Every structure is written in structure tokens, then in C-alpha cells.
Amino acid sequence: MDNNKTETAIFAGGCFWCTEAFFTELKGVEKVVSGYIGGTKANPTYKEVCTGTTGHAEAIKITYNPSEVAYEDLLEVFFATHDPTTLNRQGADVGTQYRSEIFYTTDTQKASAENFIKLLTDQHIYDKNIVTKITKAPTFYPAEDYHQDYYAQNSSQPYCQAVITPKLDKLKKNYKSKLKH
Template structure:
């Protein structure tokens, strides 16, 4: 488990990183969220390269969190509730391998927690179809260009933000009040 000063790291890919970043920045115990690229073969990829679909990277976020304030399981719960983990390489209108659903685990405990969570979702048929979220060991994470960081909070009136991210945030705020920062 990647730990520094008692903090842990979670790395998740659930479609456009602007969306996932905006959601996780709102959660209690989350200290930092960085948008970036991981899971591919290209070193130091650019946004344009990742968008081509040829790098193998996913748009992902790296979450630094305090496990005394929010558990990894809580992070997984929000992750699976705020994107569609049953579509392969697609979230809404965003299509391509870079928009896949994937958990990049840091250590055996995170791997087991993610396996158990996916098993529970499938056993209870939560989505009406099987979860296709991939599980992979976390590898090198490349932070995205500066203009992608904290994108939603800096561009709330941009069309994509208003149409796609704002409704996701409304759902998060309605369904996870107890997990939100003050």
C-alpha cells in the first residue's frame, strides 16, 4: 500500500478524468486528487496521444486519502456508483480504451477489496449486467497537463461540465451527504 504520513493512494479510471476528479475532491478524507494517465506503454504521454487510443493508457485519477477519515471501500463505493462499470471502453459519449473502467490497486489489500466489491455487485445484480471493470496492479502514474487539473472547478460553465459533470455532482451530493467535506 502506498503510504506516506499515514495517507494512502487509490488509482481509478472511470471515464473522463474531469468527472472523476470533481467527484472525489468533494469527499471527506480525500487530501489530493491528480488527473493523469496510467496503464499504458507510452512514457510521458500527452493528452493528444492518450486520446488517440494508441498509448494503452486510461484517463485516471490518483487519490491521496486518509484511511482514518474515509476507507478504501468507501472510495470504491463512490467510484462504482458514479460511472457505468458495465460498459467496455466507454462512458456516455466518451468512447475508447482511454475511457475504460479500471481499478489500479496498490497492494494485496486493495486488490482483495476491489475483487470483493465487484463480486458483491455482480452477486446482487446491482447493474442488471456484469461489471467489466478491470483490476490491474498500479504502475507508473503520469500527471496530466496543468490545464486538466481541477478542471471542473475552474470551468463550471463550460458545456461538457454543465451537461455531464454537474449532474454527477448533484447525484453524489444527494446520495453521499455523510461522506462530503463540510
């Protein structure tokens, strides 16, 4: 992989098993890593993050090729695959670790995220206010190995079948032109 051609995007939008499954499917996305970001504890574990006391969010770090997929396309999929109007919650997953947050790695990403949220707000896409925070990315800590490619390895698991598969089917239907297959 030629690192000069890739950029990094980091999103927190609920359970990282879900978000990882969506972004893995997109053209131009070379790698998606599940992990933790935004808290105070160095090298947190899943068990610690689940307590809600570390300040970390479950998040994904996306390595992508900007000549194949624009950051704005990643933002579009991010907002289309979670509810950015619920504070510290996505569906049945509740706690600060499930918050909606964009961790920017460049000033251009920050401006793009702010503009995207303004556009969604101005167009009244959601009935409620968007609570997604935009924060300069601190250290990202990769999650334990068993969380990586979770959906791909556990798609028959009940949580995956009930929560991820229906959302992934909707993504595949609505964003066909942006998918790898």
C-alpha cells in the same frame, strides 16, 4: 501533510474531469490528480492518449487518509459515479482511454476491489456484467496542468454543465454524510 497517514488509490472510470470532481468532494481525500496510467508510452500527452493508441486510461490518483475514509468508501463512490458495465466507454466518451479499471497499490486494495465487484455481482446491482478490470498499478503520469481541478476552474463550460454538474448533484444528494461540506 504527513505521508505516513495517507494512502493512494487510482481509478479509471471515464473522463478524468468527471472523476476528479467527485473525489475532491469526499471527506478524507487530501489530493486528487488527473493523469494517465496503464499504457506503454512514457510521459504521454493528452493528445496522444486521445488517439487511443498509447494503451493509457484517463485516471485519477487519490491521496487519502484511511482513518477518515475507507478504501471501500472510495470504491462505493467509484462504482456509483460511472457505468462499470460498458467496455471502453462512458456516455459519449468512447475508446480504451475511457475504460473502467481499478489500479491497486497494495494487495489489500486488490482483495477489497475483488470483493466489492463480487458483492455487486452477487446482489445483481447491474443488469449487465461488470467489465471493470483490476490491475496492479504501473507508473502514473500526471496530466497537463490545465486538466488539474478542471471542473472547479471550468464549471460553467458546456461539457461540465451537461455531464459533470448533474452527476455531482446526485453524488451530493446520495452521499451527503461522506462529503467535506
